Amino acid sequence: MVGRDGERARLSAFVQASDGQALLLRGEAGVGKSTLLDLAARIAAGDGHLVIRATGVEAETELPYAGLHQLLYPLLPDAGQPGREQLNAAARTALDAVFDRTDGPPPSVMALGIAVLNLLSSTASKRPLLLVLDDGQWLDEASADVCGFVGRRLAGSPGVKLLVAVRSDIASRFDTAALPEAPVGALADADATCLLDRHHPQLGKQLRGLVLETARGNPLALLELPAHTTSQLGDRAPEDLLGPHAVPLPRRIQEVYATRLARLGDTVRAQLLTGALDGTAARPGDGPAPTPGYRMRGVDEAVGCGLLVVEPTTGNLVFRHPLVRSAVVQLAGTDERRAAHRVLAHVHRENPERRATHLAAATVDPDEEVAAALEAAARSATRRGGARMAVSWLTRAAELSENRADRSRRLGDAAYVAGQADRLGQARSLALAASTPGTDDNPAAVLADAYLALYQNGDVRATHRQVTAAVERLRDGGAGRHDTGPTASAATHSAATHSAPTRSARPDADPNGEVLDRLVSLLLAVSQYAGSRTAWHRTHEVLTSLGDLATERAWLYAGTWSDVVRHGAGLAEAVERAATNLEHQDPWDVTRLAVSAYHLDVLSPLRPYLERVVDRELDTGATSSGIVMLHLVMLDQTALGQWDAAERTGQRALALATETGNELFAHQTRAYLAQLAAVRGRAQEARDLQAAVDAWARPRGVGFLTQLADAIGATTALSAGDYETAFLYSIGITAPGALRPYAHQASRTLLDLVEAALHTGRAELARAHAQAARDAGLPDVSPRLALITHGALAMTADDDGEAAEMYARAQSHPAAERFPFELARIRLAHGIRVRRTQGGAAARTFLAPAAEALDRLGATAWAARAHAELRATGVTPHTAAPTAVPLTWQERRVADLAAAGLTNKEIGEQIRLSPRTVSAHLYRVFPKLGVTTRAALRDALTRIDHHSAAP
Numbered sequence: 001m002v003g004r005d006g007e008r009a010r011l012s013a014f015v016q017a018s019d020g021q022a023l024l025l026r027g028e029a030g031v032g033k034s035t036l037l038d039l040a041a042r043i044a045a046g047d048g049h050l051v052i053r054a055t056g057v058e059a060e061t062e063l064p065y066a067g068l069h070q071l072l073y074p075l076l077p078d079a080g081q082p083g084r085e086q087l088n089a090a091a092r093t094a095l096d097a098v099f100d101r102t103d104g105p106p107p108s109v110m111a112l113g114i115a116v117l118n119l120l121s122s123t124a125s126k127r128p129l130l131l132v133l134d135d136g137q138w139l140d141e142a143s144a145d146v147c148g149f150v151g152r153r154l155a156g157s158p159g160v161k162l163l164v165a166v167r168s169d170i171a172s173r174f175d176t177a178a179l180p181e182a183p184v185g186a187l188a189d190a191d192a193t194c195l196l197d198r199h200h201p202q203l204g205k206q207l208r209g210l211v212l213e214t215a216r217g218n219p220l221a222l223l224e225l226p227a228h229t230t231s232q233l234g235d236r237a238p239e240d241l242l243g244p245h246a247v248p249l250p251r252r253i254q255e256v257y258a259t260r261l262a263r264l265g266d267t268v269r270a271q272l273l274t275g276a277l278d279g280t281a282a283r284p285g286d287g288p289a290p291t292p293g294y295r296m297r298g299v300d301e302a303v304g305c306g307l308l309v310v311e312p313t314t315g316n317l318v319f320r321h322p323l324v325r326s327a328v329v330q331l332a333g334t335d336e337r338r339a340a341h342r343v344l345a346h347v348h349r350e351n352p353e354r355r356a357t358h359l360a361a362a363t364v365d366p367d368e369e370v371a372a373a374l375e376a377a378a379r380s381a382t383r384r385g386g387a388r389m390a391v392s393w394l395t396r397a398a399e400l401s402e403n404r405a406d407r408s409r410r411l412g413d414a415a416y417v418a419g420q421a422d423r424l425g426q427a428r429s430l431a432l433a434a435s436t437p438g439t440d441d442n443p444a445a446v447l448a449d450a451y452l453a454l455y456q457n458g459d460v461r462a463t464h465r466q467v468t469a470a471v472e473r474l475r476d477g478g479a480g481r482h483d484t485g486p487t488a489s490a491a492t493h494s495a496a497t498h499s500a501p502t503r504s505a506r507p508d509a510d511p512n513g514e515v516l517d518r519l520v521s522l523l524l525a526v527s528q529y530a531g532s533r534t535a536w537h538r539t540h541e542v543l544t545s546l547g548d549l550a551t552e553r554a555w556l557y558a559g560t561w562s563d564v565v566r567h568g569a570g571l572a573e574a575v576e577r578a579a580t581n582l583e584h585q586d587p588w589d590v591t592r593l594a595v596s597a598y599h600l601d602v603l604s605p606l607r608p609y610l611e612r613v614v615d616r617e618l619d620t621g622a623t624s625s626g627i628v629m630l631h632l633v634m635l636d637q638t639a640l641g642q643w644d645a646a647e648r649t650g651q652r653a654l655a656l657a658t659e660t661g662n663e664l665f666a667h668q669t670r671a672y673l674a675q676l677a678a679v680r681g682r683a684q685e686a687r688d689l690q691a692a693v694d695a696w697a698r699p700r701g702v703g704f705l706t707q708l709a710d711a712i713g714a715t716t717a718l719s720a721g722d723y724e725t726a727f728l729y730s731i732g733i734t735a736p737g738a739l740r741p742y743a744h745q746a747s748r749t750l751l752d753l754v755e756a757a758l759h760t761g762r763a764e765l766a767r768a769h770a771q772a773a774r775d776a777g778l779p780d781v782s783p784r785l786a787l788i789t790h791g792a793l794a795m796t797a798d799d800d801g802e803a804a805e806m807y808a809r810a811q812s813h814p815a816a817e818r819f820p821f822e823l824a825r826i827r828l829a830h831g832i833r834v835r836r837t838q839g840g841a842a843a844r845t846f847l848a849p850a851a852e853a854l855d856r857l858g859a860t861a862w863a864a865r866a867h868a869e870l871r872a873t874g875v876t877p878h879t880a881a882p883t884a885v886p887l888t889w890q891e892r893r894v895a896d897l898a899a900a901g902l903t904n905k906e907i908g909e910q911i912r913l914s915p916r917t918v919s920a921h922l923y924r925v926f927p928k929l930g931v932t933t934r935a936a937l938r939d940a941l942t943r944i945d946h947h948s949a950a951p
Contacts, residue, residue: 001035002198002219003191010182015130015161016047022151022162024136024174027184029250029323030220033165036184037132040163044130050123056138058325059277062389064166064890065098067143071131075123085633087122091115091585098142109142110615113149117157120150124159135322136164137172141388148177169250176914186217199225218249220321228256250323254916257327260305271296272307273332274340275317276325278347278360313451338362345648353377360396368406368947369435371397375410380423382417387622391418395430408434408445409515415448416518419624424843427452443515446470450522455624456702457665460530464538467523474516475549513549520546520554521592527560528744529664530594531703536562536742546929553578553592560596563742568781572600582609587617587625594632597858599744601782604818607636618656627665628654634672638782641857644927647676651926655904655919664702667693671708678715679821681860685933707733708744714752719861723759730756737768739776747778747785751825754792767796783815784822791826800837803830824853828866840873847873887928892941894921895929 001008003561014023019443025033041051046365048525053668054071076095087095094107094115108116123129133139165184166174187195192212196203203226204213211229215221232360261269278294296317302308307324308317319325326427329337341362348354356377359370374397396412401407418427427652431448450467453459520543527539543550543558556574559567575597594610597603610629617626630653637646650673655663674689690712697705710732717726734746758767770792779786794806807830810816816823831846851866887895899905904915904922913921922934929940 001032001039002195003187004032004036007036007182007184010038010331011036011163012043013048014163015044017161018158020124020154020157020160022154022164022179024151024177024179024181025163025165025184026168027165028168028186029188029220030218030253030321031184032219033184034134034321035219037134037163037165041130041132044128044161047128049128049130051132053132053134056133056135058138058322061138061355063140063394064142064389065140065146067133067139068146069099070118071133071147072119073317075119077313087115087118088634093119095119102433109145109149109181113146113153116146116150116154120160121157124157128159129161131160131162133162133164133777136166136174136291137170139174141173144173144177147173151177151179169248176908176912176917177911178917187219187222188217192217192222196222198227199223206702210733214249215251216249218253220586221249221253223254228259238648253321254323254327254330255423257307257321258331260307261327261331263305264301264505268299269328269332270336270340271299272302272328273336274343276319276328277337277340278708280345293345297805307452309628338364338639352380355371356393360393362401365399365400366402367400368402371402371406371410373401374400375413378413378417387417390414391426391430398434412443412445412448415445416451419448419451421876437654443470445473446516447515447522453523453527454529458529458664458697458702459666460526460535460703461701462528464523464526464535467526468538469518469540471519471523472545475546485633516546517554518550520550521588524554524557526560529704531742531744532701533742553589557592557596560599564599564742564744564781564785565739565776565778568600568709569777570780571596572602572782575600575602579606582606587613587622587629591625591628591632595628598632598635599782601639601784601815601819603632603636604640623656623660624662626667627662627669628926630656631665631668631672638672638676639819641853643676643680643858647673648923648927649937650676652919659904659915663696667696667702667705668708671705671712674712675708675715678712678719679862680858681719683716683720686712688902704744705855707771711745711749714749714756718752718755719859721861723756726752726756727762736762736765737772739772747773747776747781750778750785750792751788751822754795755825755829758795762797767798770796781920783813784819787813787819787826788814788822791829794826795829797831800833803833820853821857821859822950824850824857824859824866825862828854828862828869831866832869835869835873844870844873846874848875887925891921891925891928894918895937895941896924898922898925898934899933899941903904 011023014021025036027033039055039726041053044051045298052071052074053101056067060066072095076099078690081477091114094112094206096110097107111763114651120129120131123886136144136147145164147164151164154160154162160610163370164174164179166172168183186192189212189360192215193197196208196211196215198210199222200211207226207229211225211887215225252725261272264272274294275296296308297315299308303310303317307320309320310316311318319328332340332392341358345355347360348358352373356370356373374393378393378397381387381390381393391414394410394417398407398414401410411430415434418430427448429443432454434445434448443811446466447470450463450470453463453466523539523542527535530536539562540558543554556571556578559571560575564571575593578593579597582593587592590609594603594606597606610633614626614629614633617623617629630649634646634649634653637643637649650669654666654673657663657669670689671693674686674693677683677686677689690709691704693712694709697709710729713729714726714733717729730749730821733749734740734743734753736753739746749770753769754766757763757769770789773789774793778789790810790813794803794810797803797806807826809824810826827846827850831843831850834846834946835843847866847870851870854863856868857863893911894907894913897903897910898918902910904918907913907918908915925937929937931937931940
């Protein structure tokens with residue numbers, strides 16, 4: 001090695017350090033990164049390290065976890081092997097899931113990263129470990145994310161080191177991995193001259209100068225250009241061969257290899273092409289290969305001209321440099337590539353995903369067998385976290401379909417997966433491609449297009465008509481009958497919703513049934529967001545007309561999402577039964593069921609599962625499901641009084657919805673954040689968010705959000721003591737003395753209307769409304785509705801005996817403590833009544849716990865009233881000030897940049913983090929500083945700087 005003293009010293013110190021760490025080598029092609037990796041591997045092996053090497057392969061960039069499998073394969077213990085028991089159960093489950101050893105759902109990057117750390121630590125406990133990854137820019141995204149996660153946390157894993165090399169001219173996930181970096185630059189002039197003279201001492205002065213000028217210190221160019229120029233010189237001038245300086249150096253070197261390839265025979269080039277397209281011949285070959293690869297034969301001629309080298313430890317033939325592989329592929333004709341892909345499809349016949357990749361590239365004409373293989377591979381990729389690859393395979397499967405129906409169905413499926421991953425533009429393009437020009441008869445295309453129209457544009461009116469028509473066309477065309485699931489007609493609706501719900505049919509068993517299920521679910525979602533009686537009546541008519549094509553789940557969702565007052569009684573048990581097997585349900589099925597649980601106020605038992613899998617859904621591309629899960633977690637946190645956590649969850653959901661262009665979810669999140677601001681007494685923030693939601697939702701007829709906007713207005717006004725405004729907002733949701741059908745906020749705002757009516761002298765209306773809730777059977781629908789119905793009856797009772805009885809029912813309800821804000825409001829109202837009728841001593845029993853709870857929650861306006869009432873009884877309450885939590889160094893960097901006005905993307909570009917990682921840091925920073933918006937960051941940072949020096 002010439003001129004690499006600094007790099008050698010750093011690598012030696014890196015390998016011999018006792019603590020775990022990671023290092024990223026970055027430089028242009030040919031600059032010597034692989035040689036430095038070889039050096040580090042030799043040093044480590046000499047010091048007794050176990051060295052595991054892997055190479056990123058361009059042909060595998062879209063195969064989920066292909067790179068990670070290659071890197072970890074030598075360390076993965078099989079069932080029954082010694083060492084497997086040393087991994088904890090979570091690590092075994094995560095590794096088995098992503099490497100397709102089980103059918104379990106894919107873990108999140110965090111869960112898989114922790115599992116990998118567990119595996120590496122277990123290995124390093126016996127022998128120090130060095131992981132060497134070359135050509136990291138070709139690693140698939142999932143593997144690169146996990147490697148980045150692991151690399152940032154190796155400080156806690158002594159004996160484990162990760163060394164990665166990437167090209168500086170190709171973007172990769174490692175660009176934002178925030179790993180320590182060591183740039184590998186060109187050789188200094190003197191070193192470049194020394195290297196050239198050692199290997200090519202006979203060069204003439206003119207040619208020597210041109211090579212040095214052209215190579216610009218690139219070692220590979222210095223080694224390859226002289227021989228190429230000499231052999232091709234003839235009557236031409238050297239400067240003509242070396243070409244203009246505008247040509248990038250990697251391309252110049254690639255052309256050198258292409259010249260050598262052109263001199264080889266067809267048989268040898270075919271062997272090289274097959275090896276290059278397979279990628280396995282690019283690996284150094286330490287230990288067994290994770291998948292059987294193609295072995296090139298009869299290629300001594302390629303070895304002789306320096307295109308292949310023999311890997312010394314295994315004797316395998318590998319390409320001298322990745323640029324050789326690129327040259328091989330580019331030099332080949334279309335037919336030659338297809339022939340190579342056909343060979344590789346046979347080689348990888350036991351691996352569905354690899355086989356499908358090669359079949360797709362080898363096939364020209366429509367072929368149903370190949371299309372089916374691609375569809376199966378797409379399902380496998382989706383299960384293992386490869387939503388993006390699934391879209392590509394489904395699209396190719398559509399191109400190879402032998403009939404129009406299968407083509408449209410597969411394009412529709414591709415659009416659906418793209419929509420679930422919030423790739424809305426791609427989903428719309430696929431949906432349009434799935435449609436037959438001049439017709440509207442493709443249900444899969446309707447599904448994708450309507451999905452986008454709803455979530456991106458909030459178009460509930462036209463979308464409802466469009467989806468309804470598609471469901472009816474599919475019904476009349478004879479969609480497949482489900483094997484499980486009862487007859488769900490109007491007459492059997494009750495029995496159906498009380499039976500154990502079943503999953504919908506799988507696409508391979510009943511494609512039309514799968515599309516129908518998706519359309520029905522979307523129709524129910526559209527109806528929920530529309531929030532109108534007309535839409536829901538039409539939806540129920542359609543469900544009834546489907547007969548046994550409507551699943552139990554569809555009727556369950558229809559009953560809970562539409563109007564729990566009229567249809568929700570008794571459905572909580574069905575939801576709880578359906579929630580016993582969440583691990584085996586698709587993410588969108590889980591979120592729909594959890595929405596039902598929210599409407600019935602039994603969401604808390606499902607929340608631990610949602611919290612476990614939400615990161616997995618976001619990491620594996622199911623963004624829509626992930627955002628809904630965040631909404632549900634936030635709503636449960638709000639209900640339980642965990643308001644700081646709820647606010648952080650909401651901010652995270654808002655960032656994701658905004659980033660992906662999901663306008664419906666973005667405004668829904670703003671509404672939930674506004675509700676939190678309202679109960680916490682932040683009136684201006686609540687009004688600003690309310691105005692944004694209302695201005696977007698009301699013209700579009702999104703009743704779900706306009707009702708939320710009115711509820712926010714009522715709560716904000718109540719918090720500010722403006723009871724007349726609160727009353728006007730409340731009756732905009734439902735008239736006093738009635739619970740408006742299909743208005744989901746009509747029952748949820750019961751206390752708001754009652755409290756506002758009492759404070760504005762409308763006691764009769766308040767009483768009528770409380771009695772209407774009782775007569776409608778709200779206590780039988782959900783625990784929260786039982787609590788607030790009894791509370792409203794206590795507030796409006798004509799005599800003290802009835803008030804005491806109703807209050808006792810409210811506060812003794814088994815679930816009362818799960819809704820601390822509502823319980824505190826009821827206690828406050830009852831304490832006020834008792835103080836006026838029985839005196840201060842009796843009232844303290846109710847007022848003291850109400851004040852304490854409202855203080856703890858941070859409901860400042862209600863807490864102030866409770867303390868005022870307590871003072872009237874002779875008690876002066878005391879509250880403790882919160883203590884600030886210090887920021888980490890990285891959190892402070894992110895906070896400073898955010899306070900300066902930079903977006904998450906701009907912050908990430910400046911400090912080499914992904915926008916999602918920046919969002920996660922802010923998610924932790926806000927509660928530590930006691931703020932909820934970026935605008936408040938600067939003042940908060942200034943305050944903490946007054947007390948301690950900034951990190």
